[in-house]
Amino acid sequence: MTPENSQALIEVPNTQRRVKPLLEINGICKTFRRGKRTVEALTEVDLQVADGEFLTIPGPSGCGKSTLLHIIGGFESATVGSVLLSGEPVTKPSRAPGMMFQHGALFPWKSVLDNVARPLVAAKEGRRESRQAAMEYVELVGLNGFQDSYPGELSGGMRQRVALARTLAMKPRVLLMDEPFGALDAQTRELMQEELNRIWSATGTTVVFITHDINEAIFLGDRVVVMGARPGRIVHEEPVDLPRPRTAEAKKDLRMLEQHNRLWDVLRQEMLPRGDEASR
Amino acid sequence: MSATGAIARVVEPANPRVPLYEWMLAKQWPLSLAAGILLLLGWEAAGRSGQLPEYVLTPTAIVRGAVTTYEEGLLLPAIATSARRLAAGFAIGTGIGVVLGLVSGRSWFMSKVVDPLVSVANPMPKIALLPVFAVWLGFTDVTRVSVIALGCFFPVFINSASGTRLVELDLMRVADNVEASSLRRFFSVVLPAALPRVLVGMRIAVALSFVTMFASEIVVSPDGVGGMLYNGYENGRFDVMYGGLLVLATAGFLADLALSQLGTRLTRGQNIEAVGSDGR
Numbered sequence A: 001m002t003p004e005n006s007q008a009l010i011e012v013p014n015t016q017r018r019v020k021p022l023l024e025i026n027g028i029c030k031t032f033r034r035g036k037r038t039v040e041a042l043t044e045v046d047l048q049v050a051d052g053e054f055l056t057i058p059g060p061s062g063c064g065k066s067t068l069l070h071i072i073g074g075f076e077s078a079t080v081g082s083v084l085l086s087g088e089p090v091t092k093p094s095r096a097p098g099m100m101f102q103h104g105a106l107f108p109w110k111s112v113l114d115n116v117a118r119p120l121v122a123a124k125e126g127r128r129e130s131r132q133a134a135m136e137y138v139e140l141v142g143l144n145g146f147q148d149s150y151p152g153e154l155s156g157g158m159r160q161r162v163a164l165a166r167t168l169a170m171k172p173r174v175l176l177m178d179e180p181f182g183a184l185d186a187q188t189r190e191l192m193q194e195e196l197n198r199i200w201s202a203t204g205t206t207v208v209f210i211t212h213d214i215n216e217a218i219f220l221g222d223r224v225v226v227m228g229a230r231p232g233r234i235v236h237e238e239p240v241d242l243p244r245p246r247t248a249e250a251k252k253d254l255r256m257l258e259q260h261n262r263l264w265d266v267l268r269q270e271m272l273p274r275g276d277e278a279s280r
Numbered sequence B: 001m002s003a004t005g006a007i008a009r010v011v012e013p014a015n016p017r018v019p020l021y022e023w024m025l026a027k028q029w030p031l032s033l034a035a036g037i038l039l040l041l042g043w044e045a046a047g048r049s050g051q052l053p054e055y056v057l058t059p060t061a062i063v064r065g066a067v068t069t070y071e072e073g074l075l076l077p078a079i080a081t082s083a084r085r086l087a088a089g090f091a092i093g094t095g096i097g098v099v100l101g102l103v104s105g106r107s108w109f110m111s112k113v114v115d116p117l118v119s120v121a122n123p124m125p126k127i128a129l130l131p132v133f134a135v136w137l138g139f140t141d142v143t144r145v146s147v148i149a150l151g152c153f154f155p156v157f158i159n160s161a162s163g164t165r166l167v168e169l170d171l172m173r174v175a176d177n178v179e180a181s182s183l184r185r186f187f188s189v190v191l192p193a194a195l196p197r198v199l200v201g202m203r204i205a206v207a208l209s210f211v212t213m214f215a216s217e218i219v220v221s222p223d224g225v226g227g228m229l230y231n232g233y234e235n236g237r238f239d240v241m242y243g244g245l246l247v248l249a250t251a252g253f254l255a256d257l258a259l260s261q262l263g264t265r266l267t268r269g270q271n272i273e274a275v276g277s278d279g280r
């Protein structure tokens, strides 16, 4: 038993409430070794996520976003540092952090319904019951009528809906999303963001959402944490104070534009080639 | 509310009065059938009008030859003998090939031990081992079956191993995420993901098994369908020779058809994926 006060309290964005964090990332460093070459993917990443919070992490391409999420999910281990979920260290993959992968990672040989039912079947919930429960998630993501289709028959946006439904069916304590809409066209992406806001309001899950799109980060998040590159680290952090529920209207809000500009200035610095600084 | 409502499914119009040529073009197989029949008719006509040398029999004469071998009591025992060898050789070679291939694809150690052996042994024509086996085991059915099995083993092993190696890492991670046991992960992820490649190996193996079977039946003491055909050649009985050829061709066609049908059924979603519905 850890004494109550050993964990620092964090503030829930846009409220005065202070709570114990659900997810704690303490001094994560990650170095990849390939023969003699080493890549420092992450350095000294500290992060706390409150229960029920929607955290978005924008960052330039290749800055270690996926690596960070893989470490939180237990799929890879950190070189230094620790991840605590509900106070327990994460050392291997489990259902508590549910991962939605960058490219969906659907089983092409399974129908939509069987893909979504997969986590339930694995939990030995019985085939009938799990398919019934899976159907509810299929409906939640708006895919009624497509439950018997195969992933190969679906559009990119629909596949990501399936992947989301499957991850939700795991009933994870925290939902890890790795650029889930990155491969979609601009219009579908906008629709999916609105859908995700709706689904998130309905489920209230804690979310860590990775993206390279600042607007997406602001529109979805309670709080935005910007990552910088080489090595990957946190360079900036601020809450989003747009009222919820957020609809397409929120994207026209002046506060959103201001925040976009501010965050873009931060991110731009990180995306400039390092040589520029040296030559200045 | 959701984007899926706008997605219509492609439905074939149920029009009973489709012109014949359109139906043939749409279904494809009637076209192939018509071409085949035309070819046979032309062949028959050329033979009847004396435009072919006498050692090229017409299609009807070939069918008559096959019937004659049946009436003389040669055909059925020959088919029984050959089918037994083929089935035993294919089952043993394919079985070992699939198991070793899947294991070698997943296990670093096995791949280091077995793969080099396979790459050294594969280019050698397997039928060349027939005399070697005959020296060890005598010229028996065991020898013939061994050579057929050996011929089947290689394509199945190589395709199973590479199919297993190509399983997407993220699919494995999904299985880990739902805390699947390694046995379950193997049967619900590795095997189905590798199955299309395994089936490709099996189709190559079936074609090869006819070659090795035939070769093993025409040497030393010819018997089986291959032997029947060979004896027809030796004794100047062209009707028997062509009759045997017809039987072999039909059997090979049916075996391949059965395997490809089985494959289509077992890998339904994956075939759509392979064709690519959105260019991915």
Ligand SMILES: Nc1ncnc2c1ncn2[C@@H]1O[C@H](COP(=O)(O)OP(=O)(O)OP(=O)(O)O)[C@@H](O)[C@H]1O
Binding pocket: A032, A033, A034, A039, A040, A041, A059, A060, A061, A062, A063, A064, A065, A066, A067, A068, A212
């Ligand atoms: N298994 C690995 N072995 C070696 N280097 C790796 C490995 N995985 C990632 N890296 C390196 O670590 C860095 C961060 O990779 P990561 O995939 O986390 O970036 P990312 O921010 O998710 O990029 P993207 O936006 O393109 O998805 C990159 O430089 C990459 O080359």
Ligand SMILES: [Mg+2]
Binding pocket: A065, A066, A067, A102, A178, A179
């Ligand atoms: Mg990534």
